[in-house]
Amino acid sequence: MNTECKPEQLEFQSLGRREVMGRFDGGRITSDGGGLLLREVDRHIGLLDRLAACFTDHRNPESIEHSVRDLVAQRVSSVSSAS
Template sequence: MNTECKPEQLEFQSLGRREVIGRFDGGRITSDGGGLLLREVDQRIGLLDRLVACFTDHRNPESIEHSVRDLVAQRVYGLALGYEDLNDHDDLRKDSTLALLVGSKRQTISPIAFF
């Protein structure tokens, strides 16, 4: 019995002008592709926005590099993907998949394949 492979793509909500497409061609690979489904659900139900509304940001606006929303999103997506330890985020801050989930437009996002 042969395995039937379908070269289809999955299209997700875009990030600004960037398209987000899941391909299965073995290019750049991540095991965190399920996070894109979480992002889709969040964009429909607005869970992160409701969580962020619970915080008051007392930081000096001139010293802020990351918004409260970015910080909350990073932590929520990290937990959902199994990164329990905050030390994991030191490496994840360079991860283009997490940057995409958080909504960071600063980092260049290359095509990523999912497995």
């Protein structure tokens, strides 16, 4: 199903004092913009919390250094930067 939705640019949450935008007038180029998109999706719908909730943590709570959410976030970040 095709849509007619073609925004000229997407605006993301600022990064420090820098304004972050996604534009579609650059021709055929690549970037690491997937990480920014994932950050915004996570911010709006709690994606990483929802993914982490899919796992049951059977580890000893006294021995845990990183939460399941932290581990999921690390894995998602490494996959998005590798693609």
